[in-house]
Amino acid sequence: EAQVTQNPRYLITVTGKKLTVTCSQNMNHEYMSWYRQDPGLGLRQIYYSMNVEVTDKGDVPEGYKVSRKEKRNFPLILESPSPNQTSLYFCASRGLMNTEAFFGQGTRLTVV
């Protein structure tokens, strides 16, 4: 079954404690991206990757890092989380032709 898997689904952490949200896809997609969703602001892109070792900033990259060492994985790293990064996060992947994007189930992060 084609899917994008995020972990964890829920996370409560404290300010400044480094964390990683993992994202894995099984469709051999080249393009992967991270979004955050906040009430009233909708879905905003954080980072994206066109292929292995190729990453670039989206619309709201501050406070986040990503890596793309393997095609299937695209982890989102928060080196020093702050309360304003409390949000619902989605990972997505798609192929390079005009095809559909697949989204993960989301990670609800709370930073206290």
Next chain:
Amino acid sequence: DAKTTQPTSMDCAEGRAANLPCNHSTISGNEYVYWYRQIHSQGPQYIIHGLKNNETNEMASLIITEDRKSSTLILPHATLRDTAVYYCIVIDSNYKLTFGKGTLLTVNP
């Protein structure tokens, strides 16, 4: 990418067709129209996409006007489980999906 305009909300009776409009008057020739929906706080789900011609799949139909400045997503027999926020997105080859506020479709029993 071209900007899209959608109504904030719509209602539909269960079993009836739901017609969701989208305006994309600045669309360019190589830009596709995509529709996604998001049920509650789940990950967005792909519905359908098209370039010029009308498209149909098992979920919905997409009607694109001849001048491509607007489109309509049709759910032929809406059910309660179709209650969701529906996003109309126009993209070219840069692959980025830019989500607007979408249309909250409420299907009523």
